[in-house]
Amino acid sequence: MKSIFSYTLLGLMSLLLLNSCVNKEKNNSSELQEDEFHSRDGGEKTENESDSDWKLVWSDEFDGIRIDTNNWNYQVVEAGRFNDEWQRYTDSDENAFIEDGNLIIKAIHESGVHGMDQYTSARLHTANKQAWKYGKIVARIKLPKGKGMWPAFWMLGANINENGGDTPWPQSGEIDILEFYGSKDNTVVEANIHYADQTDSHKMMGAVPYTLKKGEFPDDFHVFELEWDDSKISWSVDGEQYANVDITSEELTEFHKEFFILLNVAVGGRHAGRPDESTRFPQHMYVDWVRVYQKN
Numbered sequence: 001m002k003s004i005f006s007y008t009l010l011g012l013m014s015l016l017l018l019n020s021c022v023n024k025e026k027n028n029s030s031e032l033q034e035d036e037f038h039s040r041d042g043g044e045k046t047e048n049e050s051d052s053d054w055k056l057v058w059s060d061e062f063d064g065i066r067i068d069t070n071n072w073n074y075q076v077v078e079a080g081r082f083n084d085e086w087q088r089y090t091d092s093d094e095n096a097f098i099e100d101g102n103l104i105i106k107a108i109h110e111s112g113v114h115g116m117d118q119y120t121s122a123r124l125h126t127a128n129k130q131a132w133k134y135g136k137i138v139a140r141i142k143l144p145k146g147k148g149m150w151p152a153f154w155m156l157g158a159n160i161n162e163n164g165g166d167t168p169w170p171q172s173g174e175i176d177i178l179e180f181y182g183s184k185d186n187t188v189v190e191a192n193i194h195y196a197d198q199t200d201s202h203k204m205m206g207a208v209p210y211t212l213k214k215g216e217f218p219d220d221f222h223v224f225e226l227e228w229d230d231s232k233i234s235w236s237v238d239g240e241q242y243a244n245v246d247i248t249s250e251e252l253t254e255f256h257k258e259f260f261i262l263l264n265v266a267v268g269g270r271h272a273g274r275p276d277e278s279t280r281f282p283q284h285m286y287v288d289w290v291r292v293y294q295k296n
Helices: 002-040 250-256
Strands: 054-060 087-089 096-099 102-109 119-121 123-125 135-142 149-157 174-179 188-196 202-204 208-211 222-228 232-237 240-246 259-267 283-295
Touching (some): 087 259, 119 259, 135 174, 259 283
Antiparallel strands (some): 102 119, 188 202
C-alpha cells in the first residue's frame, strides 16, 4: 500500500507541474500579443481602451477613397506667403490623397531648379468645419525626410482672420503639436506655442525638443499627442510626456478659445533651411489617423 500511494502522489505532482507550465506559457503568449498590439498601434489606446475620463468626440481614420471635405479644407497658397517658404500649396489630388488607409501629403519638385515656386505641396485644415476648446488631440504620423523638409501637425485659433475670423496672428494663438526640421536632426521633433503678449507683440514658449531614443522619425509611424485643459498644455510622443506649459497667465487668453487642426508639409522657409541635391523628391507625410478626445 505504501508503494502504490507513493506512485499515485508522484503522478499527481507531475500533473500539477505540467498544468503550471502550460498556464505560464499561455500567459506569456497573451502578454506578447498585447505588447505586439501596442507596438503596431504606436502606443495609443483605441477608443474602447481609452481612459474612462476621456471620450472620443471626433476622428478621421482615412479609411475612405477620398479626403473627407466635411472635415478638411485645402488651403491654396502661393509660394513665399508664409516664412519665405518655397512651395505653393494646391488643392490637387497629386499633393494630398488617401491611400492604403492613410492620408498622404506629397511634396513634389517640379523642375531641376531649387528655388521659390519650384515645389508643390498641401496644407489641410479643419477651419469652419471642426474646432475644439480643450481636449486631447492625437495623430499617428510618419514623417518625410531630407534637407529643407518642414512637416507639421498643429492648431490655430478658430477666430484667425486668415480663415474668415476677425483676429490676426499671433493674437489668435498657435499650438504646434509637432514640428520637424529635416535640415536639423531626423531624431528630433519640437513643441511650441505662439501668442501676443500684453504689448500685442509676438511671443512664444520657445521650442522644446523631443529626441527619439531609437531610429529616426521618418523610419516609422509615431503617435504625437497634445493634452490641453484650462490650466496647462502638455505634449507627448508615443505616450511619453516631454513638455508642458502653464496657460493661466492673463496674457495667454488665446488658449481658452476654440482651435482647429492643420496638417502640412512645407519646403524650405527661413526657419527650416533649404532643400538641395541631397533631398530626394517626392517626399511624403503619412497620417494614419487623427483623433480628438474631451473630458467626460
